[in-house]
Amino acid sequence: MIQLKNIDKYYDAKFQRTFVLKGVNLDIDQGEFVSIMGPSGAGKSTLLNIIGFLDEPNEGEYLFLDQPANQLKEKQKVQYHRSHIGFIFQAFHLIEEMNVYENIETPLVYRGVKGKERKAMVAEMLDRFNIVAKKDLFPSQLSGGQQQLVAIARAIVGSPKLLLADEPTGNLHSEQGQMIMELLKKLNDEGMTIIQVTHSEENAKYGNRIVRLKDGYLKEDE
């Protein structure tokens, strides 16, 4: 599904080139649950962003579904965001001005899903995550765990093939974190490919593969 070949990512300062990623090779198959680990500044998030088309490598080749990513036009990337990739973030990033229902609905709106269908799809999510009663509340009225639930619902409502999670439990206390991890595991069991960035060995164990980064190099792949 994902093939990274010799990926470099660097920033040029006046006399110095700082590498964030250096010669990264990584293959991820459909249905995997990969955890990217490593110390701060190792390039974990950058790698995730490149995979999610939010950033571009300076060197190297990235094939997504056998399609070279560096040839994708802006519009095609948007298309991938609409139908293939879902994101969840450490800080949840729900839209403050929208209630739970509307937050979940947003990607469907951009995909141009018809109103009736949209309603059914959102209702299914609300139902599945047990948050029907909270559908009219705004993010500020929810706990962190609940917000992340909504964020996951929003990320998967369009049934993406790939779910990218950037420290999904980083802002949650352990009990809620555990709940979120269980949920991700379940999604993976249902066939969704998941890549998460995490600091926690424990959370990493929910996945079936751990990739370790250090100073931009891929150190270990287990």
Next chain:
Amino acid sequence: MFRNYLKVALRSLLKNKLFTFINITGLVIGMVVALLIFNYVSFERSYDSMHKNADRIYRVESKFYEGETLTDDWATASFGYASAMKENIPGIQDYVRIAINSTEQMVSYEEEKSRENTVVVTEPSFFSIFSFNLVDGDASTALSSPNKVVISQLAAHKFFKDENALGKILKFRTLNQAYECEVTGVLEDIPANSHFNFDYFVSWDTQPDWIKNFWYLHETYSYVQLEPGISPASIEKAFPAMSEKYKTEDALKNKTWAIELQPLAAIHLTPQKQYEREAKGNAKAVKALILIALAILLIAWINYINLTTSRSLERAREVGVRKVSGAQKKQLIIQFLIESTLVNVVALAVSIGLFILLIPSFNSFIGKNIGFSILYMPRFWVLITLFLLTGIILSGLYPSLVLSNVKPAIILKGKYLNSQRAGMVRKGLVVFQFVASLVLICGTLIVYAQLKYMQNQPLGINIDKTLVVKFPAQTPNLMEKVMSFKRQLKDLPDVRNVAISNAVPGMEVAFFASNRLFEDAAKQNRLYEMQTVDYDFIDTYGMNILEGRGFDKTFTNDIRKVILNEETVKQLGFANNADAIDQKVLIETVEEPYQVIGVVENYHQQSLNKAYTPIMMIMYNSIGWLPPKYLSMKISGVDVASASGKVNEIWNQFFPDSTFDYFFSDQFYEAQYSLDRKFATIFGLFALMAIFIACLGLWALALFAGLIRKKEMGVRKALGASTPSLFYSLSSEFIYLTLYSAVLAIPLAFFIMNEWLKSYAFRTDMNWWFFALPIVVLVLIASLTVSYQTLKTAHSSAVDSLKYE
């Protein structure tokens, strides 16, 4: 999708109520000001366009040339021009003359009497050329025989209340004649945007025959309607040759008699000419107002841009989320445009409401009844739509471009810093706002300085405590009665001097005569204003005699003597005042020459807008066609009001059938500046608005700077920076912005205001503080605006600042 956008836009606006309020307030102020100005401007430009054939109607205006030099330029034509043109020059379909040689008359019906200054004599074609309708009477016959009069509804109501005016007899009296006219028509109200302001239209044949086609009395407004396709230039070109046939007398024989055909609709906004009654519009002021309106609108929209982009930090996260949810750039732009549409529509709706509320006070302020008619004009709504579209695009597009360009990978990490370029743009916009505000403040100062200068300059005459009474109308033994009236007034303890004249300070003398030196071999006639006075006039108005003497009772033959002002001495060609004394001057229509007995210092007969004009003074009883019109008296006591009461009592004994109409000379003179004063007030008011809105923008910028530098401030604080030093590092940037603006604004303001001052004959000097003061004021206002926000940032606890992110 659309509903989704709208909902989010609404919620986002409601969430930041203060922000939204400030944003909309800025827009509303800008829009209301612009609406008021555009309304006024469109009214000013709509003058005389209501006539069906307006595009083919021209006013015949006189121009005299000596060789190539234009020496005289009048709004009037002589009685004979239009009829001669119709006879001799092809292309003229029809013409109408409106005689204004005696507009002020005593009008009476039974016991009701009133002095009216709106009496004209005109031809039946008045109704076929102009699209005015009669509410009563038959337009085709109303003016076709002698002693008929068509009156306005206003006049009809004044004399006949609710009775039918038709068939009633009105009595008209001037100084030297009395006649009666039958009312044959009542004219519908003439719209406010017409340059006509007459109420009594006496039929043409009421006049004596000799005057009807007379070439040597330029006291008609003559209008010609050209045949379709005829160019006015061809008529203008044919006129001088034709005129040679008619200018048979000596007066002005050396000049070329020409005309200018002024398009009817252009009359109102062209500069005031001599012999022009109408209070004209000022094309320069109209242009200035349009510029001000546009500047204020721009400032308001820029404000929206600054306020909105200053919130981009907040909004960026939302944009990032939307982007990873699959939003295209186009969709994001549309979303932000919808927001700006919402804000602009709300602001416009509020503005239209306020505009409607403010129109009455605005009208009474500028003294014109513009009314609400603008709201029914399709043009207005086109303008409004344009307004809105421009506003939405101008104010919405840039913020949406900035916001939709943010990179989600960066934002979602919380590391959003506005790009340097966006910061530059925002600063550029603020500089623009400040430049506009500075130019407006400088302009206001200079407009006021000029007004003050004009009001405080010595006039060369004394108009304090001077009561002016208009002359009585025709009555048996008029002049004997006036003389005994005068004597009785002088016996009053409060009255020091009483003088007779045909004009008083504050008005155009307007009696032009074509005169020359008696000895002049070349027989060069030039035009001079003829002021008629009596023995007491020069003393009453405290004029300064530079050479020779004034008129004096002890000399018995002053009736053929003349006194000149310095301007006349110059125009006659004397090297100095003394040379003029005892010289002989030939005055139009009088065979015997006049001897110069004195020279008075130049004085401001009219406001300082106008240059000195050559004036000759002769005795009031010297020439029959220069009738006296005013009695001026100097009041010596404190109680001017009671003195005028006493004068009124005596008047009633002498002239029971003339109304007592009076004014005070200083107030009358001052009234010439009312337009300038209004313009100054409007200018000042709008400048204030502009500054206010610009400060809203500055405040937004400070707010934004506070937000992005919050962490920096926290770090500085943790390192031990004092509040003042933090304050400096936050606000120095804004002070620099104001200074950059000053550098740009000063030359601009200097250039614009210099041009503007050129339209005044007497003008104030430019002072350095006209430019320094606005800068100081703006820096002060700007610092005050910024300091609250900056201090707030500087004071906030370091822990809070550092926790951020």
